[in-house]
């Protein structure tokens with residue numbers, strides 16, 4: 001890039017606009033107006049191993065629930081939908097995105113088209129717009145791992161923002177270790193957001209602790225959030241409706257709270273996480 005500096009293109013009306021407006025235009029073209037995108041690896045359509053981009057257009061939980069309710073919905077039916085909803089990986093508004101990313105030709109029109117034509121327009125547009133393309137949300141752990149495994153090194157160095165959902169019970173330690181290693185190596189990663197679902201197995205109380213240990217290998221992001229779902233759920237069988245279930249958040253700017261409280265978490269298990277975070281991450285949170 002330095003060998004061929006971008007022409008400033010002062011004659012172009014586009015570059016007379018404020019940069020913020022150009023940002024909106026790039027988001028409109030590259031992400032269908034969304035702020036970020038979902039990346040999925042397809043196993044069937046259009047071809048196995050094909051990567052697809054879909055706009056991230058979350059709909060608020062309440063809006064989604066309202067959509068599910070019609071006059072003939074029985075209260076039992078609604079109950080079971082809310083239960084599914086509370087346990088679903090796409091909660092927090094991403095049901096809408098899930099539709100767009102379905103492995104189904106009918107949803108193809110919602111997928112994002114190639115960014116290449118815009119990038120070929122001119123060097124200055126490329127330089128300005130390319131960071132918009134390097135912000136991802138992975139709905140499946142496997143997608144994140146495959147993407148990071150096969151992306152070219154130059155592309156990996158551009159990645160700024162990664163969000164990833166992880167279901168602990170479906171995950172092998174070796175894969176998690178690999179993913180953490182690959183995330184730790186992203187030189188430009190500024191924001192990392194991980195949602196962990198400990199699942200329903202007997203050892204779901206122990207596993208997140210092991211995970212946090214591996215996740216603490218990732219040191220670079222300035223903003224690093226880990227949401228552990230269901231930590232505050234009580235012992236009873238029933239789930240709280242999504243709007244009342246608060247996922248627990250580990251948050252940091254520089255250091256994860258669980259590094260300080262690790263001994264405590266290891267000794268007492270996952271139930272100690274809320275206390276540890278209260279103790280160690282509160283001052284940092286006030287700072288923000």
Ligand SMILES: [Zn+2]
Pocket residue numbers: 038055056057058093094097137
């Ligand atoms: Zn989304």
